[in-house]
Amino acid sequence: MPSFSPPPAEGVRVHWEQLPQAVRSAIEERIGGRVVEAITQPGGFSPGLAARLRTGNGRRCFVKAVSVQANPDTPSLHRREAAVVAALPAEAPVPRLLWSYDEGDWIALGFEDVEGHTPVQPWRGDELRMVIAGLHRMHEALTPSPIVAESASHAFATLLNGWEELRESHVDALESWSRRNLDRLVQLEARAPAVVSGRTLLNFDVRADNILIAGERVFFVDWPWARIGAPFVEWLGLAPSVYMQGGPKPEDLMQRVPLGAVTDDAINAVIASLAGYFLGHSMRPPPPGIPTVRAFQAAQGKIALEWLRDRVGWD
Ligand SMILES: Nc1ncnc2c1ncn2[C@@H]1O[C@H](COP(=O)(O)OP(=O)(O)OP(=O)(O)O)[C@@H](O)[C@H]1O
Ligand SMILES: [Mg+2]
Numbered sequence: 001m002p003s004f005s006p007p008p009a010e011g012v013r014v015h016w017e018q019l020p021q022a023v024r025s026a027i028e029e030r031i032g033g034r035v036v037e038a039i040t041q042p043g044g045f046s047p048g049l050a051a052r053l054r055t056g057n058g059r060r061c062f063v064k065a066v067s068v069q070a071n072p073d074t075p076s077l078h079r080r081e082a083a084v085v086a087a088l089p090a091e092a093p094v095p096r097l098l099w100s101y102d103e104g105d106w107i108a109l110g111f112e113d114v115e116g117h118t119p120v121q122p123w124r125g126d127e128l129r130m131v132i133a134g135l136h137r138m139h140e141a142l143t144p145s146p147i148v149a150e151s152a153s154h155a156f157a158t159l160l161n162g163w164e165e166l167r168e169s170h171v172d173a174l175e176s177w178s179r180r181n182l183d184r185l186v187q188l189e190a191r192a193p194a195v196v197s198g199r200t201l202l203n204f205d206v207r208a209d210n211i212l213i214a215g216e217r218v219f220f221v222d223w224p225w226a227r228i229g230a231p232f233v234e235w236l237g238l239a240p241s242v243y244m245q246g247g248p249k250p251e252d253l254m255q256r257v258p259l260g261a262v263t264d265d266a267i268n269a270v271i272a273s274l275a276g277y278f279l280g281h282s283m284r285p286p287p288p289g290i291p292t293v294r295a296f297q298a299a300q301g302k303i304a305l306e307w308l309r310d311r312v313g314w315d
Helices: 021-031 074-086 125-141 152-158 162-169 176-180 182-190 232-244 250-256 264-282 293-312
Strands: 035-040 049-055 060-067 097-103 106-111 200-202 211-214 217-220 227-229
Touching: 021 035, 021 049, 021 060, 021 097, 021 106, 060 074, 074 097, 074 106, 125 211, 125 217, 125 232, 125 250, 152 227, 162 182, 162 264, 176 182, 176 293, 182 264, 232 250, 232 264, 232 293, 250 293, 264 293
Parallel strands: none
Antiparallel strands: 035 049, 049 060, 060 106, 097 106, 200 227, 211 217
């Protein structure tokens, strides 16, 4: 899964003090104390609050909150995330959802606060090993999927089909290799929906800013995109961002992860879809309140495309 949301975007976050008083009061009521400390978290993209809160009576909570005004799509993503996380089994390495608030223009979610950090960039070997082991265990814990969710196949058929769109409307913006091979790329990505099917609940947005390392434990956060499919898809989706953020090249990363039994053609179909998604989206205007996402997508698109070129060997 492609990194749907983008990286730290200074300036788009809302801080605790900027929330309407009524929303702050409702949050304090749910946490059970007056907030005396609020630390805005930099990782992630939602144009809302993402803060670690501490109350005078010593309670702690991580809270995400957003209003319809900031971005009309984000509230429904927060609602979806609440539904997914509430239904995950206790063994999933995911901070528990403690409460939610959904009134008027605002939605807020309260999670178990994790005293941790996102993986250090550039990626370090020890943290990468922990994350690989943690994601593998999570895939095992979430197979078969404990919840009903949309399939990865559907997402690849409807959202991750960028080459078709690029062929329709952005041919001139493509570099020469893609233009020469456009029909093959469209055909390759069309095979992805069939090969990504599986029984595992995938986060579908695993990337450094959606991972927390706390001592020996690794947590995966940010679940609005969860889809049911084959785990290899999640490893491929993670790979471009790891390289972009100073880790090993995608093909080297693949040697270190438990990809499972999967054909080269299936892998190529998914990489083609990822490249098409990132490049196609990078050419769209930025979504409201999320100005930095397009550059983030363009960088990953370039990496995915080079990865694919090396693998397929087309002229
Ligand atoms: N339970 C938690 N405890 C402590 N910190 C957290 C927790 N969950 C997330 N964080 C931190 O907050 C950041 C933002 O959280 P998250 O990824 O859920 O939101 P987001 O990316 O802004 O959301 P969205 O993808 O909906 O736009 C993460 O990068 C992480 O550093
Ligand atoms: Mg995030």
